[in-house]
Amino acid sequence: MTKPLRYLIQLYFLGSIIYLALGFGSNKFEAFCPFGGVEALYGLFTTGNFTCALAPLNLSIFLAVLVLTILSKRTFCGWVCPLGTISEWIGRFGDKVWPKRPRFPKSADKYLRLIRYPVLAVILYYTYTIGDLVFRAYDPFYIPFSGLGHETMGMTSVAVMVVFVVGAFFQPMFFCRYFCPLAAVLDPFSKVGLIAIKRNTETCTDCALCNQKCHFGIEPMALNRVSHRDCVNCLECVEVCPVEGCLELKVL
């Protein structure tokens, strides 16, 4: 039941961003990016003003996402974020047309996920010291929705989008796993995540269907509680589990 509901919610938020990007509505689409709230913090503390095009909505959405993450892990990523939605759909398309396509080995994937921390550090360092959104040209959220707009860099920005799409095709949630700076910010809060999926070890048949279904490559079958920082509570593993009540949402 939650699967179509999640698709509907994803579609609604993606559609809303497209609507705003086309110039409708009173807010700019950029204002809905919670990572903008992180970028705004330094400017607000030092000058009392917002950096570049950042808006109050960036900050308030970021704070809301932070609390949501403490409550229910990275639910925002799996239910709302348009980049997560697009990545997921490209991955699904990849599963349909080329199920056995090459992917990063698990050992490499584990370490590649650490790339997002230096990515976050570099973005914040330059944004805070220069006082401008200097990475717009490399931002897969900004580039397509601005229509290669203000401050993008032509072929370089196109290349970023090509890497985003091709990456998501071969490695599900490529950008979210390895490069998303918001994910890096949310990670410690996601580890807290009060509402998470729990596995009943007594009823589990070790069929591994849940492992196959996870877009983030988490293996619920090997865990008692899916406390992995990348779990977005999409509930795909719960939906696919053939044993009633084996995988369930639980508090703590």
Place this chain on the structure above:
Amino acid sequence: MRIPKIILPILVLIFVAGGYFLQSTFFFPTTETVFGAVGDSEVEFTVDGVRCRGTASFFESLFQKTPGIESITTYAANGRAIFKYNSAEITPDRIKSIFEKEIRMRDGSFRRVFKEIDRTER
């Protein structure tokens, strides 16, 4: 404690909506410049072209030599610019004509950078 799955979409919608409505709590400006005059009136323009800190600063710089302006506060998020001014020295129409004038570009051409969309006088 077991939680019904429906709780997740409910939480998502509550928090996204909450974040949206909380934005008024953080309504800090993009730029604020105080000039010399003592104002007795206020006019708020919504300006096409004020879209970031850079364009907002440029917008304010157009009024550096204009008498009768007490302060300009801009909000790039929605392109708002609030002028406090002395009504004996300047009018909202004069303010508009200053920011809507054509500006010389690097290539020598002239272009109108800012355009009034809306106005509220107080």
